[in-house]
Amino acid sequence: MKVSSMDTHMGNISIDQEVIARFAGTVAMEVIGVVGMANMNMRDGLVGLLKKDNMTRGIQVILNNNKLTLNFHIVVSYGVKILAVSENLIDSVKYKVEEFTGIEVEKINIFVEGVKVID
Numbered sequence: 001m002k003v004s005s006m007d008t009h010m011g012n013i014s015i016d017q018e019v020i021a022r023f024a025g026t027v028a029m030e031v032i033g034v035v036g037m038a039n040m041n042m043r044d045g046l047v048g049l050l051k052k053d054n055m056t057r058g059i060q061v062i063l064n065n066n067k068l069t070l071n072f073h074i075v076v077s078y079g080v081k082i083l084a085v086s087e088n089l090i091d092s093v094k095y096k097v098e099e100f101t102g103i104e105v106e107k108i109n110i111f112v113e114g115v116k117v118i119d
Contacts (some may be wrong), residue, residue, distance in 0.1 A: 021056040027096045033085035038073040038113035067106035075114040
């Protein structure tokens with residue numbers, strides 16, 4: 001599914017949702033305290049930590065009026081301040097996704113689906 005289409009003097013540029021989700025997930029994984037993306041299995045109520053190949057299943061990209069809304073389902077490290085991790089994730093993702101795509105990020109929603117103890 002195409003997210004955005006931009007016309008330039010040399011042609012048309014289309015950005016797929018998967019591209020934005022993968023980039024946003026990579027940026028999110030650089031934030032200290034984020035262990036990974038979560039995939040919620042509603043039938044069992046189990047939260048699974050996604051591998052890097054499937055990381056985009058924990059990120060939803062919505063385009064409305066040429067502005068992005070990103071929903072992150074994350075797992076955080078035990079002992080971190082969730083508010084601090086969330087603020088860092090929002091700041092980092094907003095800046096880098098806007099720089100990467102040229103599309104304004106209107107809203108970032110974070111759903112903490114689990115906590116993992118790091119050895």
